[in-house]
Amino acid sequence: MLRAAWALAGVLGLAPGSSEPSDGPPDGPPDAPLGLSERASAGEGLREPVSTREAGVTSADAAPGTTGLGRLVVGPGRPGVLHLVDAGGHHVATVSLRPEGRTVVEIPPGRYTVRDAEGATVASVEAETDQVHAVELPEAWQVEPAERSRASGSDGPSAPSPAVVTGPLASPDAPPPSEVELVPRRRWARWAAPLLSAVVPGGGQALNGQPGRGLAIFTGTVGLVLGTVAVWGARDPAAGATPDDPGPSNAREIVRLGALGGLGAAAGLLYVGQILDAHAQAVDRRPPTPRRRHVIALEVARFSTVGFAPGQPAYDLYSDWSLAIMGQLVPRVTLGISDLGIKLARHRRMVTVQAGARAAYRFFDRGRVWLAAGGGVLLQGTRANAAATPLVDDPDEPPPSAERALSMVPYAHFDARLFLLDRWSLGLVPRVSLPLWARRYRGGRSLPRYGTTFELGATLGVYF
Numbered sequence: 001m002l003r004a005a006w007a008l009a010g011v012l013g014l015a016p017g018s019s020e021p022s023d024g025p026p027d028g029p030p031d032a033p034l035g036l037s038e039r040a041s042a043g044e045g046l047r048e049p050v051s052t053r054e055a056g057v058t059s060a061d062a063a064p065g066t067t068g069l070g071r072l073v074v075g076p077g078r079p080g081v082l083h084l085v086d087a088g089g090h091h092v093a094t095v096s097l098r099p100e101g102r103t104v105v106e107i108p109p110g111r112y113t114v115r116d117a118e119g120a121t122v123a124s125v126e127a128e129t130d131q132v133h134a135v136e137l138p139e140a141w142q143v144e145p146a147e148r149s150r151a152s153g154s155d156g157p158s159a160p161s162p163a164v165v166t167g168p169l170a171s172p173d174a175p176p177p178s179e180v181e182l183v184p185r186r187r188w189a190r191w192a193a194p195l196l197s198a199v200v201p202g203g204g205q206a207l208n209g210q211p212g213r214g215l216a217i218f219t220g221t222v223g224l225v226l227g228t229v230a231v232w233g234a235r236d237p238a239a240g241a242t243p244d245d246p247g248p249s250n251a252r253e254i255v256r257l258g259a260l261g262g263l264g265a266a267a268g269l270l271y272v273g274q275i276l277d278a279h280a281q282a283v284d285r286r287p288p289t290p291r292r293r294h295v296i297a298l299e300v301a302r303f304s305t306v307g308f309a310p311g312q313p314a315y316d317l318y319s320d321w322s323l324a325i326m327g328q329l330v331p332r333v334t335l336g337i338s339d340l341g342i343k344l345a346r347h348r349r350m351v352t353v354q355a356g357a358r359a360a361y362r363f364f365d366r367g368r369v370w371l372a373a374g375g376g377v378l379l380q381g382t383r384a385n386a387a388a389t390p391l392v393d394d395p396d397e398p399p400p401s402a403e404r405a406l407s408m409v410p411y412a413h414f415d416a417r418l419f420l421l422d423r424w425s426l427g428l429v430p431r432v433s434l435p436l437w438a439r440r441y442r443g444g445r446s447l448p449r450y451g452t453t454f455e456l457g458a459t460l461g462v463y464f
Helices: 002-013 145-152 189-199 203-207 211-232 248-283
Strands: 051-054 070-074 080-086 091-097 103-107 110-115 121-127 132-135 296-308 315-330 333-345 350-366 369-385 402-419 424-433 453-463
Touching (some): 189 203, 211 248, 248 424
Antiparallel strands (some): 080 110, 296 453, 315 333, 369 402, 402 424
């Protein structure tokens, strides 16, 4: 897990300094507050914020200023939300239209597209340094003067107060309640933050100017790791000493092993998740937009289960690492190859190769949370040197020089995923499996035929 986390931190460090292009405008209620994005212009490390504010604009407002930003004036218009997307497909601002006033959007120079909540293009505009441009809305978005007067609650024109007020980044004074947090972007933090989080959990968040968030992550990670170690060392050393040890010892062992698997999965997910979060916070603090229209998804998973074992207590914790390659055939439906892995056992030179097929349907995908359900089948092939206890009993066959065995394990699963970046997600996957033949694990261990098991999986997925 530690090597994989370091590799992940390196991959994020080499990623570009902006988030991935989204498939459309971000999810959110129509009444959401006016958006604020602090994305820097490509390659320039711009520190000025991209802001939206509602105000009246006169000819005096069009005079060039000293901000280095361009201004777009949108509205007045019918109530609704429009999204501003740059030439690279990145979402940079959310504009809330109101009939009683216009909205001023301050953005870096460049060409932009205005889209509605469904992703349809409303207008294309180009912002220039220290220039003001009016965005002409289609008739469907325009509002009549009478309707504007009714919305403002008066019979005459009114000057609405700003909805969002922004100030210079270097201002030492605390922002008033109507301001939005302004955070300077440091390009080197996009690789330094995840690498620091890989060394010290929460360190990347502290580097991003979020010490409280970093302290919470550090405390949670250390607590889960210490809890995992404590549960791992809590086995009764006298367990199994009595030949006919009664059942309660087995019950205690099942609870201990179940807690060990759950705590280990939680610690791993939190550790990897805070590395992704450190990169996301360093690049762009807007909520991620999951890749709903992805074609291929790669997943690394670790499943653990409590099953039968020889001796007393008669249970043990079985773990299994695997890789999956899933394709989205139609929206919400995925099908692909799963449970890819190789397991080795030095004694008898045992080698087990496994692969399977899996299908799932995503029945919920709101915001950054996805929920899905499905099933699949896992196939295993095992080869080992011959031994006194063969893999398959067949008295009619002569002892072979090498033994081979096959296994099939159908299962049903539930999948809950949380996106921390547009393309990266963490998942928790409980599933129920039923081996039709003995199922093999690392070290030559195995679960018996027809031994129904409940497995808990922790996954890391990336979408293309």
